[in-house]
Amino acid sequence: MTILAPDLLYRDGAFHPDLAVAYDEASGRIERVAAAAEFEGDVVARLPGRALLPGFINAHSHSFQRLIRGRAQWRPAGVATADFWSWRESMYAAALALSPDDVYDVARFCFIEMLRAGFTAVGEFHYLHRDPTGRPYPDPLELAKRVIAAAEDAGIRICLLHTAYAAGGIDEPLRPEQRRFATPDLDDFLWAAAELASWADGRPLVTAGVAPHSVRAVPRDWIPAIHAFAFGYDVPFHMHVSEQPAEVTACFAKYGARPVELLAREGVADAQLTAVHATHLTHAEVAILAAPGPIVCACPLTERDLGDGFLPAAELLAAGARIAIGSDSQTAIAPLEEVRLLEYHERLRKLRRVVLAEESDDRLRVAPGLIDGLTRTGARALRLHAGVLEAGALADFAAVDLDHPALAGWTAETLPDLLALCAPPDVVSDVWVGGVQRVKDRTHALDLTGAAAFRDVARKVFA
Numbered sequence: 001m002t003i004l005a006p007d008l009l010y011r012d013g014a015f016h017p018d019l020a021v022a023y024d025e026a027s028g029r030i031e032r033v034a035a036a037a038e039f040e041g042d043v044v045a046r047l048p049g050r051a052l053l054p055g056f057i058n059a060h061s062h063s064f065q066r067l068i069r070g071r072a073q074w075r076p077a078g079v080a081t082a083d084f085w086s087w088r089e090s091m092y093a094a095a096l097a098l099s100p101d102d103v104y105d106v107a108r109f110c111f112i113e114m115l116r117a118g119f120t121a122v123g124e125f126h127y128l129h130r131d132p133t134g135r136p137y138p139d140p141l142e143l144a145k146r147v148i149a150a151a152e153d154a155g156i157r158i159c160l161l162h163t164a165y166a167a168g169g170i171d172e173p174l175r176p177e178q179r180r181f182a183t184p185d186l187d188d189f190l191w192a193a194a195e196l197a198s199w200a201d202g203r204p205l206v207t208a209g210v211a212p213h214s215v216r217a218v219p220r221d222w223i224p225a226i227h228a229f230a231f232g233y234d235v236p237f238h239m240h241v242s243e244q245p246a247e248v249t250a251c252f253a254k255y256g257a258r259p260v261e262l263l264a265r266e267g268v269a270d271a272q273l274t275a276v277h278a279t280h281l282t283h284a285e286v287a288i289l290a291a292p293g294p295i296v297c298a299c300p301l302t303e304r305d306l307g308d309g310f311l312p313a314a315e316l317l318a319a320g321a322r323i324a325i326g327s328d329s330q331t332a333i334a335p336l337e338e339v340r341l342l343e344y345h346e347r348l349r350k351l352r353r354v355v356l357a358e359e360s361d362d363r364l365r366v367a368p369g370l371i372d373g374l375t376r377t378g379a380r381a382l383r384l385h386a387g388v389l390e391a392g393a394l395a396d397f398a399a400v401d402l403d404h405p406a407l408a409g410w411t412a413e414t415l416p417d418l419l420a421l422c423a424p425p426d427v428v429s430d431v432w433v434g435g436v437q438r439v440k441d442r443t444h445a446l447d448l449t450g451a452a453a454f455r456d457v458a459r460k461v462f463a
Contacts, residue, residue, distance in 0.1 A: 001025075002435060003044045005036045007402060008051035008412060011389055013360060013368035015051055015412045020044060023395035028204060028434030030393050047430075049403050051415060053371070054387045055120025055396035055431065056335040057378025059297045060238070060276050060326025062125055063107040063147060067094045067458060069330055083307050091329075092177035096132050097461040100146050103128065107150035109454035112444050113333045115156050118428035120396035122156055123297075123326065123382050125211055125238060125276070127163035127181045134179030140192050141199070152205050154446065155438040157396065159382040160200065161238050162193045163211040164218050164226060170254045181213075186222050190229050197233055204434060207382070209236030214243070215251045215259045220266070227268040236274060236383050238297070239263070242285070243277035243308055260285035269294050274381040276326065278316075279309040286312060290319030295381045299328035300341035313342045314355050317369070324378040334425045339370045343421065367416035399430035 005020040011033065020036040023029060036044070072090040075082035098106065107124075114122060128143050130136055137143070144160055151158035165181035168174045174182055183189045193210050200206040212218040212226050223239075230237035242248055242259045251259050260281060263269045271293035278289060278296045289296055298311045306329070313323060325338040343366050346355040357364035379387030386394040400419065402410060404427045407418055419427065431439035438444060 001031060001042070003039050003042055004047055004052060004397070005039070005044045006047040006050045006052040006399065008415065009033070009389065010051065010053040010371070010416075013371070013416070015415050017412065021052065021389055021397070023435045025435050028395050028436075030389065030391055030395050032391050033389050047399060049401065050399040050429065051402055052389075053398050053400065054375040054389055054393075055398050055433065056118045056374050057324065057382065057384070057387055058114060058119045058122040058327050058335070059274060059295075059324040059378045059381040060125055060299055060328050061110075061114075061122050062329060063110040063122075063150070064095060064098060064103060064128055065091060065328075066110040066113075066330040067098075067106050067461060069332075071462065087306055089177075094461060095128055095180055096177060098128070098132075098457070100137075100142055102457045102461070103143050104146040104150045105450075105453040105457050107147045108154050108446070109450045110330060110333070111151050111154035111156045111158075112446055112450045114327070115154060115431050115433070115438050116428070116442065116444055117333050117335055117425045118398035118431060119327075119333070119335055120157055120398065120431060120433045121159070121379070121382060121384060121386060122151065123159045123161055123209070123236070123238065123274075124151070125161045125163055127165045127213060129165075130180045130182055132180065134182060140188075141196055144196060145199070148200070148203075148206055152203070154444075154450070155205070155433050155436060157205045157384070157386075157394070157433055159207045159209055159236060159384070160196065161209045161211040161236065162189075162196050163213050164189050164222060165213045166218050166222070167216065169216050170250050186225060190226070193229060194233070197235065207235070207384070209238060209383070211238040214240040214247065215262060216247050220255065220262070223263070223268060224266045227266070227272060230272045234383070236381065237268065237272040238274045238276060238381075241275040241278050242280045245280055248280050258282065258285060260288050264288045274324070277303065277308065277311075279303060279311050281312055281315075283315070286315050286319050286321070290316060290321040295322050295324055295377060297324045297326050297381060298338075298342060299326045300338055300345060301331045301334065302328035304341065305329070305331040310345045310349055311342065314346045314350065317356055322377045322380070323373050324381045325373055335374055336419060336423055336425060336427075339374045340421050342373070343370060365417070367420035370420040371416060395432060395435035397432040398428050400427050401429040404429075
């Protein structure tokens with residue numbers, strides 16, 4: 001048994017002194033959280049100058065898109081606008097250039113960056129399936145397994161969300177540049193998903209789930225079929241939902257329903273569902289996503305970068321919805337920044353402060369709810385017993401450096417607000433996954449080799 005005793009420990013929406021967490025190294029799970037004095041006589045690892053939180057959960061990621069960070073921040077002279085649809089061209093170009101080894105190197109570097117920012121688990125929305133010519137690999141799960149290997153070597157927990165991508169738009173064939181994404185046969189897709197779930201079983205850092213990419217990328221009748229698979233295997237079911245107005249318009253024109261309405265009609269808006277983005281919702285759709293069960297995953301840094309729009313977070317939370325966060329296109333890997341944008345975007349929309357507030361003692365406060373979205377709710381989206389410091393939960397922790405200049409003047413009462421609303425990513429100093437320390441004093445063992453391999457891929461792809 002290993003016992004960690006930080007200066008402060010985060011539980012039930014607040015930081016507490018004089019608590020310690022004990023976990024079992026073999027199982028990688030927490031055994032108990034108790035007053036540090038109760039562990040007298042045991043060997044205790046003191047963490048002076050540190051506050052310990054549950055590890056952060058990244059509920060939505062496309063790791064290969066880390067390669068185009070900074071390379072799509074322009075538009076040709078004479079072109080009036082740039083948006084999500086024009087950004088996709090840069091993404092496609094990168095996707096078509098990657099070998100399996102490249103996919104591994106880019107993913108590993110991305111996952112190392114996530115760990116250094118405090119993420120201990122990632123939901124990898126994986127739709128890069130075929131070789132650059134569009135042919136399947138001899139092992140149809142070749143690239144999925146490379147991404148998983150990258151996560152295991154980096155030491156991050158991964159839920160590989162095997163993603164169906166069969167159309168270039170509603171009733172449209174895949175475009176040539178989408179050929180690596182192709183899953184043209186539903187039965188083959190479900191077979192591969194079952195194979196992946198079986199292959200992942202017994203790997204301590206790996207779980208699997210399924211994802212129809214979006215209403216524009218799969219036929220309507222695939223959605224309930226893939227959901228039935230998720231329900232039968234008891235795995236996550238994720239889907240891009242209402243990210244773009246054009247998607248909403250096309251869905252309504254074809255089906256007479258907006259995307260969330262369509263999911264409700266198909267009976268898939270339940271506890272298996274995580275609806276990613278959900279930036280364009282009606283009041284009726286807010287009510288559907290606020291029913292007991294579904295989770296919304298916002299990706300504010302990506303949504304801001306792509307000009308997608310604002311998540312109606314105030315309306316969703318007021319109706320009872322739960323919101324997780326994801327790094328999506330890896331515009332930046334900054335979990336505290338992701339979650340605080342939920343609040344700051346609402347301040348800009350509503351022209352007032354302290355919008356996403358919950359009652360805490362005699363005050364309405366934003367920070368506990370934001371931290372919950374970064375931890376507990378994200379864990380629910382990936383169906384992990386994580387995101388909390390309690391007996392039986394995974395021993396996944398992020399430690400904050402209380403001596404960081406950005407936190408100067410902290411108190412136990414103000415620290416949640418400083419972290420959730422003000423602090424930069426590098427306040428995270430140490431990270432454990434399954435009880436194994438992966439980041440120590442802001443350093444990962446693979447920092448140098450991971451960065452060198454990533455640079456080599458970038459030079460080759462963008463030569």
